[in-house]
Amino acid sequence: MTEEFDASYWEHRYRTHPASRQPLPGPQLTAETDALAPGRALDAGCGEGADAVWLASRGWRVTAVDVSPTALERAREHAASALDEAQAHRIDWVEADLTSWAPPERRFDLVTTAYVHAGSAPAELYARLAAAVAPGGSLLVVGHHPADEHTAPLSAEHVHFTAGEIAAVLDTAWEVVTAEERTRRSDSHGGATLHDAVLRARRLP
Numbered sequence: 001m002t003e004e005f006d007a008s009y010w011e012h013r014y015r016t017h018p019a020s021r022q023p024l025p026g027p028q029l030t031a032e033t034d035a036l037a038p039g040r041a042l043d044a045g046c047g048e049g050a051d052a053v054w055l056a057s058r059g060w061r062v063t064a065v066d067v068s069p070t071a072l073e074r075a076r077e078h079a080a081s082a083l084d085e086a087q088a089h090r091i092d093w094v095e096a097d098l099t100s101w102a103p104p105e106r107r108f109d110l111v112t113t114a115y116v117h118a119g120s121a122p123a124e125l126y127a128r129l130a131a132a133v134a135p136g137g138s139l140l141v142v143g144h145h146p147a148d149e150h151t152a153p154l155s156a157e158h159v160h161f162t163a164g165e166i167a168a169v170l171d172t173a174w175e176v177v178t179a180e181e182r183t184r185r186s187d188s189h190g191g192a193t194l195h196d197a198v199l200r201a202r203r204l205p
């Protein structure tokens with residue numbers, strides 16, 4: 001299957017699929033950021049908002065960006081039902097296309113992005129997101145590893161990558177903390193085991 005993962009693809013996908021009943025944060029996000037002190041976070045490609053909501057519940061001030069208005073509407077609803085008012089106010093929902101939207105440089109203590117395959121070359125996108133990390137802050141990139149059987153039929157060139165390929169876009173101002181292939185069980189894929197690429201790096205202060 002060849003896919004063009006542009007804005008209309010994602011909006012159509014959300015409109016033709018029911019909202020998640022109980023969006024849960026990604027296991028790679030929770031494992032990798034659990035010990036970080038909350039600050040300003042950017043969730044790039046936030047989807048229905050599970051990660052942004054989890055971060056806000058833990059004290060992060062979150063800018064959550066997605067290209068799909070339907071995803072953002074669902075994310076706002078999820079935040080309103082899962083968070084108290086003060087926590088919900090910690091999230092700014094932004095409709096923008098990550099292939100052209102440039103986040104402010106060196107602004108965020110955490111930039112996180114998961115399974116975005118945004119229609120542009122991963123290295124280019126993740127270099128731009130890395131530029132938004134403040135000194136001492138963290139970058140977390142989670143994506144589909146080339147070994148992932150579930151997403152293997154997606155032949156678009158930007159879907160799969162290894163953590164090492166993303167680490168290669170970072171210069172000596174970064175310390176790589178995690179660069180791994182990991183598995184997770186996905187209930188939304190019938191309990192299948194999915195293979196993720198996980199990169200966490202810290203910009204040196």
Ligand SMILES: C[S@@+](CC[C@H](N)C(=O)[O-])C[C@H]1O[C@@H](n2cnc3c(N)ncnc32)[C@H](O)[C@@H]1O
Binds near residue numbers: 010051071115
């Ligand atoms: C597979 S979903 C993952 C959502 C969420 N990060 C998660 O882990 O559940 C990919 C998300 O990235 C968003 N996305 C894809 N391309 C994008 C782009 N160019 N700009 C902004 N968001 C984009 C989609 O709308 C979708 O919500």
